[in-house]
Amino acid sequence: MKRVAAVDLGASSGRVMLGSVGDGVLELSEIHRFWNGPVQVHNTLHWDILHLYRSMLEGLHQAGPVDAIGIDSWAVDYGLLDSTGHLLANPTHYRDTRTDGVLERVLEKVSVAELYEVTGLQQLPFNTIYQLAAEGLLEQADKLLMIPDLLAYWLTGEIGVERTNASTTQLYDVRARGWSEVLASRVGVSMKLLPDLRDPGAVIGTVLPETGLAAGTPVIAVGSHDTASSVVAVPAADERFAYISSGTWSLVGLELDAPVLSDEARAANFTNEGGVDGRIRFLKNVMGLWILQECQRIWGDDDLPGLLRDAAGVQPFAVLIDPDAPEFLAPGNMPARIDEHCRAGGQEPPQSKAAVVRCVLESLALAYRRTLRSAQVIADRPVDVLHVIGGGSQNELLCQLTADACGLPVLAGPVEASALGNVLVQARALGEPLPDLSAMRALVRTTHRLRRYEPRAKPADWDAAESQVFGTR
Incomplete structure (x- = not known):
């Protein structure tokens, strides 16, 4: 041991x-x-x-x-x-x-x-x-x-x-x-x-x-890089998986054997970052839960479970934003920025905390959907399952919305993926029989509980929502 x-x-x-x-x-x-x-x-x-x-x-x-x-x-x-x-x-x-x-x-x-x-x-x-x-x-x-x-x-x-x-x-x-x-x-x-x-x-x-x-x-x-450690702990059973390392940022992508440096990948602004054992993390940064965290800070409300319960009852797709808009990058009054963003786009801003939370989470799910679909086409890598790891894997509403938006089963967990990946690489260096990433991931699967979310929404509803936010871009 x-x-x-x-x-x-x-x-x-x-x-x-x-x-x-x-x-x-x-x-x-x-x-x-x-x-x-x-x-x-x-x-x-x-x-x-x-x-x-x-x-x-x-x-x-x-x-x-x-x-x-x-x-x-x-x-x-x-x-x-x-x-x-x-x-x-x-x-x-x-x-x-x-x-x-x-x-x-x-x-x-x-x-x-x-x-x-x-x-x-x-x-x-x-x-x-x-x-x-x-x-x-x-x-x-x-x-x-x-x-x-x-x-x-x-x-x-x-x-x-x-x-x-x-x-x-x-x-x-x-x-x-x-x-x-x-x-x-x-x-x-x-x-x-x-x-x-x-x-x-x-x-x-x-x-x-x-x-x-x-x-x-x-x-x-x-x-x-904490995402490199996180991806080590993705409990994938084969190569046909995608991942979202979900926290302050959402890192959305695939694991590949070689970088994709095509004009198409560059135009779509995908990144090719190094992974453990020479793998490539082909991914894109999406703004992540930072927007919600800043809203909570401004509200002075740390009751995330309560906010999520209330948000689950809000009308779907009432208000949507582009979470990667530059005005959401810096610290500040995020609820006010959401209000301004909505008005600039011709939408009535959300009128309650619950509506803001629903807006942020649905908008994130749409960004995940758009990113994963592009990644699969550009890298020519089909995906059968989406793993959500990190702190965001505990957000049940976001995980369900992500499954609905992406049309893929979501396996949520482990929460402490970056620390687990860190531990696994150390253990192998010390002589534990973990010869490759497959062995490390098998150990994660057998020792950690995962939660599965099946898609249950109509794809056409998400198609219309994506068009509302991103248009033809």
Whole structure:
């Protein structure tokens, strides 16, 4: 039996989870949960990285002696070290406005077609390449570390970047599986800034004495982009599956053996991100439950079960929005933005909290439907079942709406998919007989309860709703 600690950092909270893996055993328990979120200082949104490090250490101490430690987090954000190994500044949050208008400036140096041909990435204004173009500290910086790699560096003193997170930077050649010197040069990023790359399963190093952790404990590189870890734990029985990693963001896509770099994929704005064991996560970012979370924050209402019960009784398709509209990206008064969005589109805004919730969830389901249908056509990969993993898998109304919209059975769970994927990769590195993703997923299936949702709505109703929101786009 292997006993490992998974540090799993989301965009709103972090946790240290204790995982046990053995013959027919995959257990997970929460040791320590802590807040994570943006801190605004002089009109800049930062991550409180020292708080995250301290909270991670607190959780690791509470976990006691473990066989290994692995860290995963959200993508694209980074810390910059100077030549002495010190952090130059708190990492900037990807929702900060510093990248406003930067994408257009970068595209004057390198075309959209060239970027996609090399990186296969979805164009998002907060991709690392655009953050670096807006960065004021590059001349002082010696090394760039993605968030999990920065925390691993503080634990071990070892510098490097794990591949699945590197693949989200738009500086990574998705076919060569390495940094793109050509792109870095074109946008003014020195190659010395980009450290050597690590594969999931590699031992990064052992914990430093100053951490107070058990001497010799290895820190193992996992799928350090939390979605890469999540997809490891998709309990799929064969290849004909799609997934939605559902949380603050919804990552909607397929798992492939090779990137899809066609003009059609680029026009549809799909991304090809690295996965564990060299797989490709062919997916698209959909805004996700962020909109609902911000509504709840503004309302001061944390009774999500009550809101969902009320929303289930609201008339279907009364009001719909495009959840990926740019006005929903930044923090703020989301109910007011929904109101303005509806009025601009000629709709009467929702008149109650329940109506807002129904509007948001139906609109998300429509976005999932549109994304999955495009993914299957572009990648030439038919799908028989849709797995919803992560925190959103607990949202019964959203799961049923997703099954109805997509016309596919939905299997919901596991909730803690990213932590489970983190644990599984560590266990394999420590010698557990989990030779491939199929073996890992089989263990998830046999040890975790899943809930199945069958489609029960008329497809024509969803066709009409999709036309209402997206028209012929």
